[in-house]
Amino acid sequence: MASQSTSAMEKIGIICTFIVGFYLIRFLLKFLYLNFFAPTLKINAVKLNNSVGKWAVVTGATDGIGKAYAEALAKRKLNIVLISRTQCKLDAVAQDIQTKYTIETKTIQADFTKNINEIYHVIDKQLHGLDIGVLINNIGMSYPYPEYFLELKNKDEIYDNIIKCNILSVTNMCKIVLPGMVERGRGVIINISSMASLIPSPLLSVYSASKSFINKFTEDLETEYSRCGVTIQCLFPGYVASNMSKIKTSTWMAPAPSKYVEQAIRSLGIRSRTTGYFPHTLLLGVITFLDAISPMLSRWINTKIMLNIRARALRRQTL
Template sequence: MSVCSCISTTCVVIVILQIIKTLVPWLYKNLLGPKFFGPKIDVRRMGQWAVITGATDGIGKAYAKALAKKGVNVVLISRSKDKLEKVAEEIKSASSAQVKIIDVDFTQGPEIYDKIEKGIAGLEVGTLVNNVGMSYANPEFFLSIQDRDKLLRDIIECNIHSVTHMCKLVMPGMVERKKGVIINISSLSAVVPSPLLSVYGATKAFVDKFSVDLNTEYSSQGIIVQSVLPGYVATNMSKIRKETFLAPNSDNYVASALTTLVALKFYGPKLNPLYHSEILSRCVLPDICGRDNLLRLVPHETVEATTRIA
């Protein structure tokens, strides 16, 4: 073998080894690990009840169904009483879980939290899913948003205040019992550019930042806060009717998201339900977003909290 071919073979081997060194841990961390190995968080052990906001459709309804199937009783919170009753019946007929409903409109100011507080009084709430959220009817320039003052106030009430208020109501019980899971639904638009949805994106960035820091504050007290950043999911909000290659349906999305609720020590700080839409966004946008954003997926958990639960 000539010196030249020897050098080129060595170079090819080095490149292949480098690729394997990068690819195998990535595949393990993002695909195989969460699905097949390691400690999972048993939501039943967190507490008998889960509270889900925005539970009558889309991602929230999918969380309610999935948690009920895991044997957790569910409190469904949404705006329309008839839809709440229908979803409650659906869940009861598909599982043995108890179901409570609370009808409130999250754009209606702080008074609604008194009703929620009464509705969940005495329940051992181990899981809170802060899912409710709203956006503009259509993407729009900030100054051209129709009925801007009201809409922006509503979006902020619904997307931000609901999260902090619900945490305030539910967390004291979790801290007392030294365990609990809070799942906050942010959005990919929190970390990638979202022009024409600037206020929506900013509210979701709040949810993400709040979740990460809250997790750090309370992980030593046994509470895990997960920030979930969906890309497109086929729901009413996205106006995508059917599951596509780029947009999973909400049941499949939530099933995947729940598998990421695992120990950080085992898999590293940030995991992601693997969907093409998110991968594409992150491959296409790195130059605009910066490399760190490629890694800011979901969820955020800390070593201390998860080790104790595992």
């Protein structure tokens, strides 16, 4: 009787081992396929060139990821509409791109935190009649430094501007550009969210929540309009060396915007939701795994990191 019981337990153990092994192998193969094989072999990849449309629109186009996307698309011979709040910077980037890549550019000066009804009317009018194949919703705003929700200086203005920049801009730009893409049956929309929307982000609560909106909005918009030939992708970058992150020197984990964008472009058509950059994918995986094991520990670690950044920022203000 004991031997029969042992035999049954052995069989159950073998079955459980097989199931766990199957899911581990499946996870590993999927991970390798999505991050290495598919981008390298360009399986299902969407080509960002003028076959999707003659023009690309980039918001927040004078710095960081936005500027890098503008240059990457110009390199692929798309004409570029640059949208940002400072006209002199727009003119400088437009001139540089025109000189390097011999394409047309158009600039639209817009501060997405002010006169929002008028801004989108002007943008819609300026874009009317253009064969827009690509929209990069990059414009965004964060805290000046990590801070507790109730203690941030000028919090009313800052929170209001974050919502206008990070939520209203993405919604309204899609309202303006998407109808033409659906009518032509082609187009690409890339919405820039943040890894902060996927991990515990204390002291950045309004920023991370606004980026979570972009995540959900993109996911459901892609479900609605992929059948119309429009590719819609959401990116969740970690730190990139830019003015917004205040990181001046690029590293393996905080790449230059141009390096980040070139890797992110390779994922288009392969992954609709991605960090866009393999080291950021690894970091997200580690944090997600830690959060699954011990949410309390994960939140404590991220809180300590944010408090350290906050302390350095406050020290700089007193110098």
